[in-house]
Amino acid sequence: xxxxxxxxxxxxxxxxxxxxxxxxxxxxxxxxxxxxxxxxxxxxxxxxxxxxxxxxxxxxxxxxxxxxxxxxxxxxxxxxxxxxxxxxxxxxxxxxxxxxxxxxxxxxx
Numbered sequence: 001x002x003x004x005x006x007x008x009x010x011x012x013x014x015x016x017x018x019x020x021x022x023x024x025x026x027x028x029x030x031x032x033x034x035x036x037x038x039x040x041x042x043x044x045x046x047x048x049x050x051x052x053x054x055x056x057x058x059x060x061x062x063x064x065x066x067x068x069x070x071x072x073x074x075x076x077x078x079x080x081x082x083x084x085x086x087x088x089x090x091x092x093x094x095x096x097x098x099x100x101x102x103x104x105x106x107x108x109x
Contacts, residue, residue, distance in 0.1 A: 001084070001091065004067040009034055009052075010060050011092045014069065017081060018089045027056055027077040064088075 005011055016033045017025050031053045038048060061079060065072035068084040 001067055001069075001088065004063050004069065005088060005091055005095075007060065009055070010064055012037055013056075013060060013064065013079075014085070014088050014092050017070070017079065017085070018092075024078045024080045027053060027061070027079070030056055030061075030079070 005014070012034060013030050016030060020029075031049055034052045034056070035049045038052070057074065061070065061072040061074075064070040064079070065082070067088075068082045069088040070079040070085065071082045072079050
């Protein structure tokens with residue numbers, strides 16, 4: 001669970017699903033949330049949304065699905081809270097003020 005939530009994009013996806021009123025969230029909505037968050041911190045990039053969506057579909061959402069944080073429906077392009085979503089959101093909130101994990105630091109599994 002910790003390695004799954006080590007990435008800031010996956011934590012932001014969890015936060016977004018936690019605060020939405022809908023039971024199902026679209027990939028488009030998650031892409032917009034991540035693009036808005038990253039555009040505030042970096043230079044404008046016309047390809048950012050496409051890259052974010054690719055990473056969501058092929059990296060982040062499958063990992064969150066495998067960890068049972070989300071139930072990811074790739075065909076419909078949607079996610080909903082999975083069985084371990086409450087635990088994940090508790091961990092995300094408990095570590096909200098923690099420094100970002102250094103990508104060069106090995107992750108203990």
